[in-house]
Amino acid sequence: MAYIARSYRPRVVLASDSPNDSDFQVLDVIDQDHVIKIYNIYNEKHQLPDSDTYTLARDFNAHNPWWDPLYEARDEEGNTLADWIDYHDLALLNTPGIGTFHRPHMQRPTNIDLTLAHRSIANHIQDWAIVDDIGSDHFGITFTINGSRIGLADPQTTRFDTKRADWTKFGEKLFCQLSPLQNELQAYSYILSSNSSLKSLEQIDVKRSYEATLDRLDDMAERYTSAILYAAHDAIPQIRLAPHAKP
Incomplete structure (x- = not known):
């Protein structure tokens, strides 16, 4: 699901080649004569894009001191995920210790929703933050992708x-x-x-x-x-x- 700010100037539409699949959505961002495609895909870990310019945000449901130092226990899935992140040359964008998931019976939120980016573009992504008042046990996650400005016609x-x-x-x-x-x-x-x-x-x-x-x-x-x-x-x-x- 994608939310677009009403104040966002470019036009955003569902692309004509977007498949009828709840796990795969293609959006076109149209600004003058420039069209940028956004692929919103549910990825298993072995289905990474064949590119070095991508960002992943996913509920991995795995614990590791790297991203959740306050969580007392660690699990094998977390250790495996940490190795997987290193192997694919990804950078962790989360703020360690800031939880992304919480339910009433839990003493504190845990950090299981990770935002990852290939290291080649990680320095273009800033302002990672959570939004905890969206009515879900998974908090919303926001971040800013800074790119080179394209001169657009007035x-x-x-x-x-x-x-x-x-x-x-x-x-x-x-x-x-x-x-x-x-x-x-x-x-x-x-x-x-x-x-x-x-x-x-x-x-x-x-x-x-x-x-x-x-x-x-x-x-x-x-x-x-x-x-x-x-x-x-x-x-x-x-x-x-x-x-x-x-x-």
Whole structure:
């Protein structure tokens, strides 16, 4: 599951090549004409990406003084995991002793949710922290990935050059983006058409379903907008306007 801040400027959409698999999600981060792919994958330890630029965050459920010095016992899984981290040249990003998991019967939180990164990029990752008020026995984990800044065109001084658009490509890309949304849209249409009005949904005491439906419709509108922008960025060139050009 991925959460994107509402204030985040780039557009984030589910990629058209994202498989229908709860263990594998592909997101596209679109900023002007730059697209960055994020692969959110459930990895077993023997399924590391074939790359030296990756970050892993996972519930390993293993204890070792390296990351949990306050935990009195150590286990074989923790020792094995420590060797595995060294073998793959990974860096531990957790703050040792800061717990990531807690239940009421436990005296103190334990540190079993580890954030690891290949050493080649570990110095780009900062501000590791936990969020302990998310309503789960596993705390939320946040960190910042600092990368090189890419010079992006100012959105106030660029626009799509529709005269040079590849409309065939635009249609194909848009179709690929919208196809996964059709079943959801039909379901929402059925919900609305089966009631005389939105007011009737409230009258049958399904307030939660009503609010959830509105949220999903808002999300659907955003996803449609994102799909159009994704196709446009891929098929329509952009031109930079002069500082005093006519709109």
